[in-house]
Amino acid sequence: MNLNRKPIPVLEAVDRAVAEVTPLKSEAVPYREAYGRILAEDLKATMAVPHFDKSAMDGFAIRSKDSIGASGDDRIEFTVAEEVPAGSTSDYILKENEAFRIMTGAPVPASADAVVMFEQAKMGDGTFTVRKAFNPGENIAIKGEECQPGEVIVPRGTFINPGTVATLATFGYENVEVYRQPVVGILATGSELIEIDQPLSPGKIRNSNGPMILSQLKRMNITGKMYALEADDFDTLLERVEDMLDEVDAIITTGGVSVGDYDFLPKLYEALGAEELFNKVGMRPGSVTTVSMLGTVPLFGLSGNPSACYTGFELFARPALLKMMGHDKIYAPVVDGVLDGDFRKANPFTRFVRAEIDYRAGGIYARPAGFNKSNAVTSIARSNGIIVLPGGSRGYQKGDPVKVMMTDMTTGARQFNL
Numbered sequence: 001m002n003l004n005r006k007p008i009p010v011l012e013a014v015d016r017a018v019a020e021v022t023p024l025k026s027e028a029v030p031y032r033e034a035y036g037r038i039l040a041e042d043l044k045a046t047m048a049v050p051h052f053d054k055s056a057m058d059g060f061a062i063r064s065k066d067s068i069g070a071s072g073d074d075r076i077e078f079t080v081a082e083e084v085p086a087g088s089t090s091d092y093i094l095k096e097n098e099a100f101r102i103m104t105g106a107p108v109p110a111s112a113d114a115v116v117m118f119e120q121a122k123m124g125d126g127t128f129t130v131r132k133a134f135n136p137g138e139n140i141a142i143k144g145e146e147c148q149p150g151e152v153i154v155p156r157g158t159f160i161n162p163g164t165v166a167t168l169a170t171f172g173y174e175n176v177e178v179y180r181q182p183v184v185g186i187l188a189t190g191s192e193l194i195e196i197d198q199p200l201s202p203g204k205i206r207n208s209n210g211p212m213i214l215s216q217l218k219r220m221n222i223t224g225k226m227y228a229l230e231a232d233d234f235d236t237l238l239e240r241v242e243d244m245l246d247e248v249d250a251i252i253t254t255g256g257v258s259v260g261d262y263d264f265l266p267k268l269y270e271a272l273g274a275e276e277l278f279n280k281v282g283m284r285p286g287s288v289t290t291v292s293m294l295g296t297v298p299l300f301g302l303s304g305n306p307s308a309c310y311t312g313f314e315l316f317a318r319p320a321l322l323k324m325m326g327h328d329k330i331y332a333p334v335v336d337g338v339l340d341g342d343f344r345k346a347n348p349f350t351r352f353v354r355a356e357i358d359y360r361a362g363g364i365y366a367r368p369a370g371f372n373k374s375n376a377v378t379s380i381a382r383s384n385g386i387i388v389l390p391g392g393s394r395g396y397q398k399g400d401p402v403k404v405m406m407t408d409m410t411t412g413a414r415q416f417n418l
């Protein structure tokens with residue numbers, strides 16, 4: 001048993017975990033299934049957008065030169081020669097003071113160079129008049145004004161958002177190269193753990209970390225692979241982890257990483273020949289988080305205590321897995337906020353406090369989400385962010401400036417502070 005673990009600073013631990021993993025290979029997926037994946041190729045424009053000059057308004061396409069000199073007192077009249085609805089074209093060549101009746105999105109025929117909105121025209125019978133001169137290009141979306149062929153629209157490593165999917169459709173990418181999703185195995189260890197449908201008895205508790213990690217992965221668009229609960233028995237645990245290694249790209253275990261008689265995970269990783277990146281971090285909760293590498297497979301040994309487990313995942317597993325997914329923005333945003341409640345307990349280590357974030361017009365307010373010890377589970381449920389309190393000899397009080405880690409961008413604000 002190693003009772004002399006040396007804590008390393010949080011940032012150093014994060015760096016070590018991230019440095020060791022590499023992006024997985026890429027694969028092609030149909031564009032409609034690409035949302036949430038990471039681009040493994042630069043997304044380039046295959047054509048100009050728009051790819052023809054198109055009317056930006058419903059109205060009349062004219063030759064701008066025919067409108068020169070128009071005014072309120074001296075209106076100029078046009079005769080409608082043809083109609084061009086969206087989806088159609090016209091080869092007709094306008095003669096002097098002739099116009100097309102044209103709709104938004106329709107190609108502006110070559111002989112016209114400006115569009116008069118219906119609201120700018122006074123209608124006659126097959127005719128209309130205007131009271132101002134129109135500039136060439138007025139109310140027209142010019143070919144290539146948005147982008148040119150070959151332009152990189154979204155670089156490799158970017159999260160595919162709904163706009164990226166729209167862009168894939170625009171350019172005709174039926175399939176797109178994305179990074180393969182890691183297969184992440186989850187193993188909850190502990191002889192005290194029971195499944196949700198088993199009866200509680202003294203000493204036994206329901207496994208909450210396993211399903212929590214599954215959900216943390218889901219939040220990252222990863223489908224986790226949940227393995228059956230394992231008791232604290234070295235040999236069966238070793239066998240189980242060896243089996244998992246044949247099936248997964250990363251392993252997340254919970255429990256058994258501290259110094260107890262039945263905390264076997266660090267020893268187990270050692271027996272597998274894994275390289276230990278760290279086994280103690282200067283943080284609370286989660287100080288005993290242990291991360292090792294076995295070849296290309298990271299082994300995240302998260303603490304059994306729920307708040308420590310949750311925090312260890314967000315700090316170490318999440319950025320490392322995002323890197324494996326090819327993501328170029330792997331860290332949770334950390335923003336300046338205001339502490340919206342006291343946190344009096346001083347600690348020499350950096351403390352991560354699960355918090356309720358309130359986005360107010362004046363800024364971001366972060367309130368500790370209730371009972372916040374390492375073994376707490378309910379505060380995680382009330383939290384949508386984590387307050388970061390640097391270690392030191394004093395506590396913190398309401399109103400103090402603090403850093404806030406945005407772990408849950410899916411939870412919005414109560415008010416729409418436009």
Ligand SMILES: Nc1nc2c(c(=O)[nH]1)N[C@H]1C(S)=C(S)[C@@H](COP(=O)(O)OP(=O)(O)OC[C@H]3O[C@@H](n4cnc5c(N)ncnc54)[C@H](O)[C@@H]3O)O[C@H]1N2
Pocket residue numbers: 188189190192193205206207208209210254255256257258259260263285286287288302303304305306308374375
């Ligand atoms: N002598 C020392 N004891 C402990 C130290 C230490 O430095 N010296 N560190 C403490 C800290 S801090 C933590 S955190 C825990 C970490 O414990 P382990 O990672 O070894 O986890 P376990 O011992 O297996 O369990 C701890 C706790 O969590 C509960 N648990 C475990 N798995 C689950 C699960 N899947 N769902 C819900 N709850 C779970 C378990 O029943 C225990 O209560 O060690 C301290 N001890």
Ligand code: MOO
Pocket residue numbers: 283284285286287288289303305307308374
């Ligand atoms: O590692 Mo423990 O979670 O610090 O409390």
Ligand SMILES: [Mg+2]
Pocket residue numbers: 255256257258259260262263304
């Ligand atoms: Mg333990």
